[in-house]
Amino acid sequence: xxxxxxxxxxxxxxxxxxxxxxxxxxxxxxxxxxxxxxxxxxxxxxxxxxxxxxxxxxxxxxxxxxxxxxxxxxxxxxxxxxxxxxxxxxxxxxxxxxxxxxxxxxxxxxxxxxxxxxxxxxxxxxxxxxxxxxxxxxxxxxxxxxxxxxxxxxxxxxxxxxxxxxxxxxxxxxxxxxxxxxxxxxxxxxxxxxxxxxxxxxxxxxxxxxxxxxxxxxxxxxxxxxxxxxxxxxxxxxxxxxxxxxxxxxxxxxxxxxxxxxxxxxxxxxxxxxxxxxxxxxxxxxxxxxxxxxxxxxxxxxxxxxxxxxxxxxxxxxxxxxxxxxxxxxxxxxxxxxxxxxxxxxxxxxxxxxxxxxxxxxxxxxxxxxx
Numbered sequence: 295x296x297x298x299x300x301x302x303x304x305x306x307x308x309x310x311x312x313x314x315x316x317x318x319x320x321x322x323x324x325x326x327x328x329x330x331x332x333x334x335x336x337x338x339x340x341x342x343x344x345x346x347x348x349x350x351x352x353x354x355x356x357x358x359x360x361x362x363x364x365x366x367x368x369x370x371x372x373x374x375x376x377x378x379x380x381x382x383x384x385x386x387x388x389x390x391x392x393x394x395x396x397x398x399x400x401x402x403x404x405x406x407x408x409x410x411x412x413x414x415x416x417x418x419x420x421x422x423x424x425x426x427x428x429x430x431x432x433x434x435x436x437x438x439x440x441x442x443x444x445x446x447x448x449x450x451x452x453x454x455x456x457x458x459x460x461x462x463x464x465x466x467x468x469x470x471x472x473x474x475x476x477x478x479x480x481x482x483x484x485x486x487x488x489x490x491x492x493x494x495x496x497x498x499x500x501x502x503x504x505x506x507x508x509x510x511x512x513x514x515x516x517x518x519x520x521x522x523x524x525x526x527x528x529x530x531x532x533x534x535x536x537x538x539x540x541x542x543x544x545x546x547x548x549x550x551x552x553x554x555x556x557x558x559x560x561x562x563x564x565x566x567x568x569x570x571x572x573x574x575x576x577x578x579x580x581x582x583x584x585x586x587x588x589x590x591x592x593x594x595x596x597x598x599x600x601x602x603x604x605x606x607x608x609x610x611x612x613x614x615x616x617x618x619x620x621x622x623x624x625x626x627x628x629x630x631x632x633x634x635x636x637x638x639x640x641x642x643x644x645x646x647x648x649x650x651x652x653x654x655x656x657x658x659x660x661x662x663x664x665x
Contacts, residue, residue: 301352303400305359308348313367315341317386320371321379334379347406365635366628373629385630450588451626456493457592458623459646461485462616465596466650470657475604482597486590494586501578508574515562519555526562527552595619613650620646 315338322334352359363371374382397403464485468478519526527548534544552558563571599611624642628635 301355301357304348304351304355305361307400307403308345308352308359309361309364311341311345311348312361313364314338314386315345316363316367317370317374317382321374321382324375325379330379344408347408351402369625369635370629382629448630449584451623453493453585453588454592454619455623455627455642457486457489457589458595458616458619459592459649460489461593462596462612462646463649463653465600465612467653467657469609470654471661472658473661475600475608478608479597479600482593482600486593486597489593490586490589493589494582497585498578498582501581505574505578508569508571512559512563512569512571512574516559519559519562523552526558530558530562592619592623613647616650617643617647 318334318338318341322331322338325331325334349359370382370385397409403409461482465478465482468481473481515526527545530548530551531541531544534547535541539547551561560571563569596612596616599608599615602608603611620643621639624639625635627633627642628638631638633641
């Protein structure tokens with residue numbers, strides 16, 4: 295019989311597996327591709343089997359625990375249904391990594407092979423696909439290497455958080471200095487525009503610089519392919535040998551690829567440089583636009599009350615709506631951190647209000663000094 299001290303751990307493990315099964319089931323229901331839908335159903339079945347393992351452990355101690363999917367799992371399921379399974383897959387991949395690491399430290403889980411299950415879901419996906427396999431980009435997405443989805447959500451949440459916390463702090467700072475409502479409103483709007491422009495320009499420069507670097511590397515690779523094709527052939531042979539392909543097959547594959555210059559360049563860019571020559575990091579203008587909008591969405595929140603009311607009412611309303619927005623952002627971060635929704639919301643609220651409190655105090659001291 296297991297020690298009573300293991301009960302909280304067993305309950306936590308069971309909740310995690312119930313959540314995983316619920317999300318994978320939602321993904322299966324919303325997936326249009328029958329092959330992928332079957333993959334998600336198989337993964338849900340694996341999670342349910344793991345849940346049953348922990349449920350039996352709990353019952354062996356004379357207790358019962360039948361948790362429903364958590365709020366975080368229900369939100370992920372809603373996102374999968376609303377935006378498609380690809381939107382939440384990167385977050386699930388991170389969860390699987392965390393689960394396998396946690397199970398590595400639990401003797402019961404190791405004995406039952408649970409860590410290996412969590413780490414081998416990509417293999418389960420291949421098996422569930424029914425022999426024909428899945429396309430490389432799909433497998434990349436399923437293994438959490440897809441650049442969209444959860445990464446887009448992460449950028450949205452963090453971008454809005456930057457705007458909210460920075461402009462809330464700015465507004466509270468000038469409010470503490472006891473300036474007029476018009477000055478507070480003007481300062482808040484100026485902070486919104488300045489911050490959003492700064493974020494957009496920084497994002498544009500970052501993506502543009504990356505694209506220019508990638509273009510230079512691909513151009514260099516194209517020149518080498520024209521000037522010294524034999525050296526490029528040897529590089530491809532070495533790359534494929536490093537992947538476990540025998541030398542004769544590696545050379546045959548390299549020769550076949552080098553028969554088409556465009557295909558050869560695409561392969562060399564992907565295999566040697568790790569670059570997708572068709573994307574090159576995405577659009578700089580799209581990244582800048584999204585960065586501007588997301589920052590502005592967060593930054594406008596603490597300013598809105600000062601547009602309609604004044605005095606202490608505006609201050610209290612600003613803190614209220616900003617606190618609500620901070621809590622919602624915290625809930626959003628829980629989707630990719632794995633922490634509880636309530637914990638994440640309260641932590642984000644505490645951090646944001648602490649920053650606002652510090653700047654309000656500094657503003658008050660500065661206001662008295664200047665007066």
